[in-house]
Amino acid sequence: MNGLHALFKPTGIAIVGASEKVTKIRGRLLKLLVDGGYQGNIYPVNPSSPVIQGLPAYPNVAALPDIPDLALIAVPAQQVMQVLEECARKGIKAAAVFSAGSAADPVGSRLQDQVAEFSQRTGLRVLGPNAEGFIDTINRVIATFSPTMQMSSPVKAQGPRQGYVSIVSQSGAMAFALYSRACADYLPIGHLVSTGNEADVECAEVIDYLIEEGSSRAILLFLEGFKNPARFVEVAQKAAAAGIAIIVAKVGKSTAGQRATVSHTAHLAGSDMAYDAIFSRYGVIRVDDPEEMIALGSVVSAGILPKGKRVAIITTSGGAGGWAADICEEAGLSVPELHPDFKAHLRGIIPDYGSAENPVDVTASVVEDGGVTLMAILKEVAGTEGIDIALVIVSLVSPERLGQIEAPLSALLSGMSRPMLFHSPGTSHDSARRILMQAGSAQLNLPVFARAMNKLADYSDFLERRRPASSKTGQPQPTVTAVPYHRDLLSDTDALLDAYGIARPAEALVRTPSQAVAQAQRIGYPVALKVISERVPHKTEAGALALSLATDAQVAQAFEQVVANARNYANDPSIDTVLVQKMMPPGRELMVGGIMDPDFGPMVMLGFGGIYVEILRDVTLAPAPLALADAHAMIDRLKGSSLLRGARGEAASDVDALAGLLVATSHLLNDAHQDIGELDFNPVIVYPEGQGVAVVDSLIVKKTIVPEQATPACHTATAAGG
């Protein structure tokens, strides 16, 4: 068990600042704890009265007759430190500090630093400040003042298969907002922890505690940013090993500042993409909105994940079924042909004017016999092959629809090996939602259903890949480099790239037109010319490159032109060095890059090049180093990946060579992450299967030690793109 046992499973609880008035935070805290049925001793602490809410109260912490594990501190911010010191002196092991003030304002910020120092010094673990507390519905510890607790009642996990879902949130309001939504949908919430400003205890550590505690099957995490990103990476791996799903809402995409950068790669990445990369690598499921978060919790709680993306849609309304099919396909699910046996059986059950084709229109008439026909249909759906998910569309406006088949429906669902979920096109009655959740299903709105299933199928695939026996697994292997990495390699990009086996087209540096012609003849026509200068990092806009030169005369003339353009652009008459490079035949243009994320370290980027890269941002990021399987997964995450794999009759590209380049680049980044700031291979031309890739242009930006100085762009040894 990690060190949070005293915080979350305390033997006794002191409430410092407890009040008689239950309309106030300080009174509600005590009342909720008592009403919640906490089994340990409760000690109200307040000098104003010897009895508070019927319990003996104490004037201060020192006067307590016993040493409780935990103190809940609801005194004004100015008194918090004094109370904490008293707690430490008393031997109390943990505290939750509710007092307000965010880390961003002066008062809150000072308290933040003081609490951090205090906790470090005394070992007393502190939740908050500015936390809204925590709850444990299983052991009945309700340590919060949130009024939501008086309006939303938690339910227990039901039946042999349902598991608890817990909520961990840096925002107190979001913690209880999710809680109220979960309760309204009869989702069994085990723990809820509002971590507030995280002066000491941070969300990753809380998740770690919940994994060890063992009652949670899914953790809903509302996140603004990690205090200790590396700790989260560890915890995410532990959760994956334990089969506990972390479902995360990471906010702050829109406000994430874009760092000033030289390379394309860093500009495209932004800090939020690094979170996506980490989440993707470690099987953390990212959600887009609160409703989706609850939906994912519901399905995971029910204990069965979809093993793929094939949906059978069973609908009492053809119109709703058509809409569902559209929404499913839009979200990346498939609505395939169903098994002939299933269709034959179904035709024997449904009216002639129905349809046994997916989406299966069983017609509204099947619900008119008290549920007998509906159950017969659902049994057929449960038994058929070739699908991963069943979606049943039926009106749940009335409580009777499911009420009359509650027992057989529960029995059917508990025996199923894949999810069967329900959608009511109109409103859904409270009791219908309860019956479904307790039977291991849920009522979901269509877009949420589609997105949730898509993500859970990916998560299921992730869990499958990480099994030791899986053929899909891939652990990063050290790349065999020609020369081990050492910092001197940075002074010669050619040697660095050679060391990692990253090949470039034939090329030579020249300083005169006649040298250019001689080298062009040696390399073979056509060639490209490119000015090499730190003052001209992006050649296209400077007119500092010439492509497809086919004759000696063209080369000589182009040399004069590009040098003149570059001198003019950079206002630097000393520019004279030009790279002559083999003009590579056209192929798919991609870019491979590297950034050093301040939170998560070296990351490899892959994206399509050309005009769309900036606008559509079809780029993907992954933490270095990469195993070959990781590199293939990166390629598959591109929206345009099917193009590389040979979609629509196009020739397949050499994805194996591209994956190899990604792995090599990832090792370079990992080895040199102390020295390199950014890396761009752009364009990387990918040729048809078996014909390799060409790194046509490269830019490596070294880390600089002088912070105020412009980052120097390292000599770009290979070149011909822009």
Next chain:
Amino acid sequence: MNGLHALFKPTGIAIVGASEKVTKIRGRLLKLLVDGGYQGNIYPVNPSSPVIQGLPAYPNVAALPDIPDLALIAVPAQQVMQVLEECARKGIKAAAVFSAGSAADPVGSRLQDQVAEFSQRTGLRVLGPNAEGFIDTINRVIATFSPTMQMSSPVKAQGPRQGYVSIVSQSGAMAFALYSRACADYLPIGHLVSTGNEADVECAEVIDYLIEEGSSRAILLFLEGFKNPARFVEVAQKAAAAGIAIIVAKVGKSTAGQRATVSHTAHLAGSDMAYDAIFSRYGVIRVDDPEEMIALGSVVSAGILPKGKRVAIITTSGGAGGWAADICEEAGLSVPELHPDFKAHLRGIIPDYGSAENPVDVTASVVEDGGVTLMAILKEVAGTEGIDIALVIVSLVSPERLGQIEAPLSALLSGMSRPMLFHSPGTSHDSARRILMQAGSAQLNLPVFARAMNKLADYSDFLERRRPASSKTGQPQPTVTAVPYHRDLLSDTDALLDAYGIARPAEALVRTPSQAVAQAQRIGYPVALKVISERVPHKTEAGALALSLATDAQVAQAFEQVVANARNYANDPSIDTVLVQKMMPPGRELMVGGIMDPDFGPMVMLGFGGIYVEILRDVTLAPAPLALADAHAMIDRLKGSSLLRGARGEAASDVDALAGLLVATSHLLNDAHQDIGELDFNPVIVYPEGQGVAVVDSLIVKKTIVPEQATPACHTATAAGG
């Protein structure tokens, strides 16, 4: 008034098949009509009993003591035609046929044809068959058997500004599903019409009726396809003129069959894109899911549209505010800096640890004084400038939050000139939703809020553009063509394109290597060679083109090669014609195309070329002919449009020239739509501002009269792409 007055505002109603049993459709129909408070005479018709549900009943239609306008027919499908004939003989003017059977099954299909013929012959207007009836809550005509009516109660439009929303649906189940959701959200529904199989009355005609009837401010349309697309186009224009929003769910994207086609354009279009094009042209708002449909109805019903996309987010929870900002920006809204005066005023109201920056974190403390501070904040928000939409995020879990400020909130909202909407991160109490709707606001989930506002701002812009006084307006102008269109032009594509002023690069047809060299010298190097043959429509895969040829020797050699490749590919040794074309310098590659949509006629397509076109489908379609403003709107609908307009420091492209090409192409398509099946200009190279466009390759597919024969590809006069 159109001809549906007798159907929807009947003086009297006969219910044929009416039954005593209110659990059955035939009994419920009568009961709902009576309970709903219908003011005209009601005549149950059933030979089994002289009194049904306390009303005098009649053995058949002929026996009725009076001639009601409308008959509701709920007899078995086999008896429907007989009853309809009786109705016609009696002089009844309209009927609604509830009996089942879809147009797709044999029984339903026969009934469908019989009803269509009957209606044509007698002039008796028929709703259905397979309809679920209609309701008019304002005049209290409840002509349906839907059990939803017993569970959902409609509300009246409130206050001076709220307007009614009506539902028109080809799916009966979806009609009442939307109705139940609308009622749960206190959205005032005026009319609901389930049009069923539309043997006679179709949804476009119903919308026309509703526009003339005048009580609807928005119409929610659930659509599978139009019986008469041209009628819908007329009605949509009428709705726009009347300021009535049509909010449509068009289903069937995923099942829309892709026609077998020769050109890229038709392949990319699919039939669903034509609907998007028509909706976009006529200001019809398309939704993605039921929740969004209700949300849009709510906001339109409240009477104020957003005039732009700038959102001020006012939140009691920083976490929820951050999430909202992410979701808004993702959906295309902006969350801008707020006015300095607003920020200054707000700082005087909110605690120090709040933030006056957008999203404005007013902190949870502002709701602790009975709503006084919250109202003060909302007044500041209502009064500030520089925003188009206010989003207030506050917990509505409890009924008290808004209950205590109902009167001042209503007063504030009724005086606002832009929408102020609310979001409760947790659940929202029923009474809070009621208060908001009645005050002209709504509680919306975040993704739905963001998508709805984005669409309504576009709709508002559409309404603005169609005002006669608007400078943004654009009516299609006849293009001045060199030669008026006549069918003979099709035999010479060059003449056809010249007639419409569509210029191509310099070129010549040749049949020998020496001719090729001579023409290349005349045109000027570099050149491209391309084999011209109907057997080789796509040159790249046949190896039938050669690019960037720079010398006589290269041209001569390439001639032999491309001819050999093409002969081999097409297995046709007679191929000998090659086009020599000026090799155009690189630029932005787009494609312009044309299709003849079976529903909506000639359509122009615009898309980015290159590798992404197939995968990302960044293409847009618009009905021909285009005004210049339409052409610019098409360009702006591309995801990559900002690139053409000069985003991220790139040079702006010549969008005016591109728009001109679109207009010319649209007139060509419009003039020649009887003769042309498909048209492809691919690639169209767009050069920097002022430097024009080049139609590098063109393919025109003539319409063929023999249906079984392969569509012949017309000679591709200009060429060099693939």
